[in-house]
Amino acid sequence: xxxxxxxxxxxxxxxxxxxxxxxxxxxxxxxxxxxxxxxxxxxxxxxxxxxxxxxxxxxxxxxxxxxxxxxxxxxxxxxxxxxxxxxxxxxxxxxxxxxxxxxxxxxxxxxxxxxxxxxxxxxxxxxxxxxxxxxxxxxxxxxxxxxxxxxxxxxxxxxxxxxxxxxxxxxxxxxxxxxxxxxxxxxxxxxxxxxxxxxxxxxxxxxxxxx
Numbered sequence: 001x002x003x004x005x006x007x008x009x010x011x012x013x014x015x016x017x018x019x020x021x022x023x024x025x026x027x028x029x030x031x032x033x034x035x036x037x038x039x040x041x042x043x044x045x046x047x048x049x050x051x052x053x054x055x056x057x058x059x060x061x062x063x064x065x066x067x068x069x070x071x072x073x074x075x076x077x078x079x080x081x082x083x084x085x086x087x088x089x090x091x092x093x094x095x096x097x098x099x100x101x102x103x104x105x106x107x108x109x110x111x112x113x114x115x116x117x118x119x120x121x122x123x124x125x126x127x128x129x130x131x132x133x134x135x136x137x138x139x140x141x142x143x144x145x146x147x148x149x150x151x152x153x154x155x156x157x158x159x160x161x162x163x164x165x166x167x168x169x170x171x172x173x174x175x176x177x178x179x180x181x182x183x184x185x186x187x188x189x190x191x192x193x194x195x196x197x198x199x200x201x202x203x204x205x206x207x208x209x210x211x
Contacts, residue, residue, distance in 0.1 A: 021070045023054040032054075035077075038105045038131055038159055046073065058205060071087035076134040082143050086150040089114065095156075099185045100124075102165055106131055106158025109149040118200040119154045120145075121186055123179065125207030133206060140206065156186065179209065 018027045024047065032046035041060040047070070055074060059067035064209065081087070091112045094102040110116055122141045124133055126167070132139035145155035161182050162169050183203065190196045205211070 021054075022096070023070055023072060024049050032189060034058075038107070039164055040096070040105075044074075050188060061165065074134060076132065076139045079137055079139050079142075081146065084150065085143070085146040086110075087146070090149050097158075097186065097189050099161070099182060100168075104158050104161065104182055104186065105164055107145070108155055108156045109145040110154035111149060111152045114152050116154045116195065116199060117152045119156065119190060119196050119204060120148055120202045120204050121183070121190075122155065122157045123183065123203055123205035123209030124160045125205075125209050128161075128166065129160045130163060130201045131157045132161045144204075156190070158182075158186070175208075 015027070026049060028047040028049045030048045032048075033073045034043040034045050037044055039059075043058045043060075045058065047056050053073045055071050057067070057069040057071055068199050077152040089112045091110050093110075095106050095108055097106070117174065122133070122145065131141065133141040141157040145157050148155045160178075162178055187201065190201065
């Protein structure tokens, strides 16, 4: 495991997590290498027990471990790129955009060397979606973003704030909190850069995000 997280774990806590989680039902047979995450200080570790697989999520904090979850495996992890994506002509940047003393974490896909014709911000549907709007074996936002960028249209996709910062949404909240305020922050962020001030900016929503 990650050294600075490992020191916050103890065997009894992990034993309880393994034993009573229905995704495992006991200690895993094997544990993969930590996978990169769009959120700093969060790691995702693949676990396998027999024919079962799931992911261990670890969230680190300067004072120690801040959270541990066992979740179903991400079926879209090895999803192939569609054939309309031209990876050779693309650039991608991971951005951490300041928002309410924390950040919105996302990926900006853009043409590599060609002029950018427009910018599209992709908006999630209901639920705490990741930056790719992963669903089953599909990564809808990733495919859409890279497809648009292959056609000289920059695209920003981000992890929904209900997933990055679930503690904000433990009580009552509205679409204003979940959608509108984060989008205002994103539009304001991109509007300050000359390369995006002079081109059209679109919001493209999936399901509830398009309402």
